[in-house]
Amino acid sequence: TNSVPLSVGDPMVCILGSGDFSRSLSSRLRCCGCRVVVGSRDPQRLPPGLFPEGVELKTQRGALEGKGSLVFLALYPEHYPSLLTLRPLLSGRILVDVSNASSLKQEGLSNAQRLAQMFPCSSVVKGFNGLSAWTLLTGAYDHSRQVSNELSVLALAQRLGFGAVDVGGLSASRALEEAPLLLFPSWRGPLLTTMLLFSFFYLYIALKNVLMPFLDRAENNLHHLPLITVNQALPAVALVMLSLVYMPGLLASVLQLYRGTKYKRFPDWLDQWMCARKQLGLLSFLCAALHAVYSVCLSIRRASGYMILNAAYQQVKAGVVDSWVETQVWRSDLYLSSGILGLGVLCVLALTSLPSVGQALNWREFTFVQSGLGYTSLVLSVAHVLFFGWDFAFLPRAYQYYLPPVFLLSLVLPCCVLIGRFLLLLPCCSVPLNRIRRGWESKQNKPERERQENGAVFGDV
Numbered sequence: 001t002n003s004v005p006l007s008v009g010d011p012m013v014c015i016l017g018s019g020d021f022s023r024s025l026s027s028r029l030r031c032c033g034c035r036v037v038v039g040s041r042d043p044q045r046l047p048p049g050l051f052p053e054g055v056e057l058k059t060q061r062g063a064l065e066g067k068g069s070l071v072f073l074a075l076y077p078e079h080y081p082s083l084l085t086l087r088p089l090l091s092g093r094i095l096v097d098v099s100n101a102s103s104l105k106q107e108g109l110s111n112a113q114r115l116a117q118m119f120p121c122s123s124v125v126k127g128f129n130g131l132s133a134w135t136l137l138t139g140a141y142d143h144s145r146q147v148s149n150e151l152s153v154l155a156l157a158q159r160l161g162f163g164a165v166d167v168g169g170l171s172a173s174r175a176l177e178e179a180p181l182l183l184f185p186s187w188r189g190p191l192l193t194t195m196l197l198f199s200f201f202y203l204y205i206a207l208k209n210v211l212m213p214f215l216d217r218a219e220n221n222l223h224h225l226p227l228i229t230v231n232q233a234l235p236a237v238a239l240v241m242l243s244l245v246y247m248p249g250l251l252a253s254v255l256q257l258y259r260g261t262k263y264k265r266f267p268d269w270l271d272q273w274m275c276a277r278k279q280l281g282l283l284s285f286l287c288a289a290l291h292a293v294y295s296v297c298l299s300i301r302r303a304s305g306y307m308i309l310n311a312a313y314q315q316v317k318a319g320v321v322d323s324w325v326e327t328q329v330w331r332s333d334l335y336l337s338s339g340i341l342g343l344g345v346l347c348v349l350a351l352t353s354l355p356s357v358g359q360a361l362n363w364r365e366f367t368f369v370q371s372g373l374g375y376t377s378l379v380l381s382v383a384h385v386l387f388f389g390w391d392f393a394f395l396p397r398a399y400q401y402y403l404p405p406v407f408l409l410s411l412v413l414p415c416c417v418l419i420g421r422f423l424l425l426l427p428c429c430s431v432p433l434n435r436i437r438r439g440w441e442s443k444q445n446k447p448e449r450e451r452q453e454n455g456a457v458f459g460d461v
């Protein structure tokens, strides 16, 4: 690591502990021109060259005898009590607690709060714990959050190239300590929903198309399991998930209409469902994209080669010269085209859900894309299913093949959502809903309401 020459005016930072975090942090601090002193229980034990040039290695006491008000504790919280003998040296200094929680939902105080209790004469700042030693060492830039409004720590984080955010007092430290332990918390519900739906559809289709024919007529369709059955379950999951994205918004509108106000909290389940829409939509996109890839591969399967050859042979034997069926040609072209378009629109939706793209849009553009294009893709997907089954969709034969629950869920659910959306667009619903959303319904808002009705605020209705 390149080290910057020391100068007297550089800020002096003390780090207690000589482990991974301490080494990475000291490298980064040196690169950014800070003076660093590391305090170890046994500095003699440390092999030479472990720390970058310019970092002073001392005993814990020796390190704290120097100047510098910032002390990083690069220790595990179990070892904090071993610092109690240094209390006089630590008092009046800023202790930065970089530790993480060892498990979620621990009882009692957070690590930082316990540290603050142990050292009442020091001020404790939680921060840097979301950064890995690797991030610090490789020079990657990441955000760092800290609690307790200690400007010097904020300034130091900024000097190290991190966008520091002050998230409040020490009581917020638990959330920061637990954050690195969380595993995709917002994805758990949507992932579980996807997996349950997929299992349900897959098992049902396997039962109907593989097991039943086998038991009934000893027909061997086992080869359907790895590809065909998956490819039948995927679009059903994609459609149901896409409906689940738009359903909570409709329910919320209906609830607002029914209550006549927007100033009441939605029930918790609806709140959580609304917050999961992005994940549900992205998983729906994933299923749709997989369905597209699977479908493209259908014709390169060995089985399809055999099937074409067999059909051709049968045709030759039967003396049929031309097997072109005009309606089938239209059907396949229409369902393919609507499916491709639906997937294309879903792609745009998925792209705008990326924070960097979403931030570049204003609110109106964002709702246009998320709501307008979302419903377009739902319409196209429904068209895809209808065209796919147009010659038999509502006939008993189709019922056998396209299986009532799969059919019902993957077609009826999106249709309900589309009809619901259409109904809410009718003036009898949209006019009162707009009034509610603008807060015009309540008596307390009367003056505001008159002002708005007289003013020209209709441009953005």
Ligand SMILES: NC(=O)C1=CN([C@@H]2O[C@H](COP(=O)(O)OP(=O)(O)OC[C@H]3O[C@@H](n4cnc5c(N)ncnc54)[C@H](OP(=O)(O)O)[C@@H]3O)[C@@H](O)[C@H]2O)C=CC1
Residues within 6 Å of the ligand: 016, 017, 018, 019, 020, 021, 022, 039, 040, 041, 042, 073, 074, 075, 076, 077, 079, 082, 098, 099, 100, 128, 129, 130, 131, 132, 133, 134
């Ligand atoms: N590594 C990482 O990527 C990250 C680590 N952290 C946090 O940083 C802290 C340190 O982690 P890390 O550097 O990886 O851990 P290490 O195990 O690498 O280092 C811990 C240091 O603590 C000191 N120590 C060990 N045992 C004792 C003891 N019984 N009494 C007193 N001091 C002791 C040692 O220093 P010495 O022998 O010199 O006294 C040791 O080097 C932890 O709280 C961790 O949660 C936070 C974010 C990322």
Ligand SMILES: [Fe+3]
Residues within 6 Å of the ligand: 235, 291, 295, 339, 384, 388
């Ligand atoms: Fe399809």
